[in-house]
Amino acid sequence: xxxxxxxxxxENILSSLRRQLRKVFEVHTDSSPESALxxxxxGERFAVVVSDYRMPGMNGVDFLGHVRKICPDSTxxxxxxYADLDNAIKxxxxxNVFRFLTKPCPEEKLLENLKEAVRQYELVTAxxxxxxxxxxxxxxxxxxxxxxxxxxxxxxxxxxxxxxTYLAKKKQVKDLWRYEIAAMLCQLGSVILPETVLTKRxxxxxxxxxxxxxxxxxxxxxxxxxxxxxxxxxxxxxxxxQMKGFDGSGIPRDGVEGEKIPLxxxxxxxxxxxxxxxxxxGSSQAAFKHLEDNYEKYDPELMYYFExxxxxxxxxVVKEVMISELLAGMxxxxxxxxxxxxxxxxxxxxxxxxxxxxxxxxxxxIGINEPxxxxxxx
Numbered sequence: 001x002x003x004x005x006x007x008x009x010x011e012n013i014l015s016s017l018r019r020q021l022r023k024v025f026e027v028h029t030d031s032s033p034e035s036a037l038x039x040x041x042x043g044e045r046f047a048v049v050v051s052d053y054r055m056p057g058m059n060g061v062d063f064l065g066h067v068r069k070i071c072p073d074s075t076x077x078x079x080x081x082y083a084d085l086d087n088a089i090k091x092x093x094x095x096n097v098f099r100f101l102t103k104p105c106p107e108e109k110l111l112e113n114l115k116e117a118v119r120q121y122e123l124v125t126a127x128x129x130x131x132x133x134x135x136x137x138x139x140x141x142x143x144x145x146x147x148x149x150x151x152x153x154x155x156x157x158x159x160x161x162x163x164x165t166y167l168a169k170k171k172q173v174k175d176l177w178r179y180e181i182a183a184m185l186c187q188l189g190s191v192i193l194p195e196t197v198l199t200k201r202x203x204x205x206x207x208x209x210x211x212x213x214x215x216x217x218x219x220x221x222x223x224x225x226x227x228x229x230x231x232x233x234x235x236x237x238x239x240x241x242q243m244k245g246f247d248g249s250g251i252p253r254d255g256v257e258g259e260k261i262p263l264x265x266x267x268x269x270x271x272x273x274x275x276x277x278x279x280x281x282g283s284s285q286a287a288f289k290h291l292e293d294n295y296e297k298y299d300p301e302l303m304y305y306f307e308x309x310x311x312x313x314x315x316x317v318v319k320e321v322m323i324s325e326l327l328a329g330m331x332x333x334x335x336x337x338x339x340x341x342x343x344x345x346x347x348x349x350x351x352x353x354x355x356x357x358x359x360x361x362x363x364x365x366i367g368i369n370e371p372x373x374x375x376x377x378x
């Protein structure tokens with residue numbers, strides 16, 4: 001049964017609603033809009049939220065406006081007396097509510113409208129799932145194309161994603177998916193770079209003027225491509241600022257500095273520079289020293305978190321395990337290939353339940369070379 005939340009300061013009305021609707025919906029009630037908002041802020045979600053208009057402290061219009069911001073997918077319905085019709089109509093026009101019902105509302109009419117509100121919720125969530133799947137598929141396709149052009153980016157992309165996600169979680173971002181996507185797509189603009197430029201980037205050799213111009217263009221090229229995908233404007237900004245120093249140095253040359261730089265851009269700056277120096281030096285300690293020597297270019301708080309993450313990763317050890325011994329949180333140390341030599345998973349990818357399930361399926365269908373080498377916490 002779908003969860004429906006009723007908010008009304010009259011307990012007798014709430015009791016009546018529970019009795020009427022408990023066989024059709026999972027009914028939740030609250031006599032205080034402030035208390036109800038606290039539940040929503042703590043992560044509780046409902047298909048439909050129904051509110052009275054006249055309540056002490058906060059009226060129904062303001063309450064449902066807050067509900068819309070916290071959980072926009074929930075369908076919002078208002079119960080109101082005839083004297084409040086003008087306010088109720090305004091709430092509908094402002095988009096805060098799906099429908100309003102007048103008191104007293106017959107049980108049949110209430111039930112019918114609640115069922116329509118649930119259908120609206122199902123339509124919204126189904127559309128959201130479809131968009132997310134389409135978006136995810138588009139990103140995976142673009143990432144695969146990038147890796148086909150430059151195969152070495154495959155393993156590196158997994159490391160960048162894992163480290164970016166770690167820092168974003170430390171900052172307690174609410175839209176973590178955007179940071180994960182930014183990490184996956186940040187090297188998309190590299191498709192314009194010739195092999196000589198990529199080689200010099202890793203080796204540290206100086207670019208000639210033409211190569212430098214090409215190299216500095218790649219974040220903007222990626223941002224331009226990302227902007228063509230729906231809902232990724234903020235991701236594009238993160239990618240655009242991946243080479244921007246915290247002190248305002250780097251590109252784009254626009255005077256933006258410090259915390260005015262998108263957080264995702266500040267994270268990518270640390271992660272990408274570190275991995276560039278790691279490939280060049282072959283030592284985590286030496287790579288991080290490069291960052292410390294240019295400390296003004298990096299967000300100090302993120303540097304603190306990043307150093308802590310490297311300390312944790314330094315305690316990982318290489319272990320050979322069978323597929324049946326895999327656990328979420330382990331990291332592939334080598335590419336995983338089938339008995340026929342087909343690449344199944346790239347190295348440096350963090351293992352989760354879905355990957356373990358897929359490995360078990362691959363093992364039964366096509367066979368996998370075992371044992372697998374993985375990194376596990378020491």
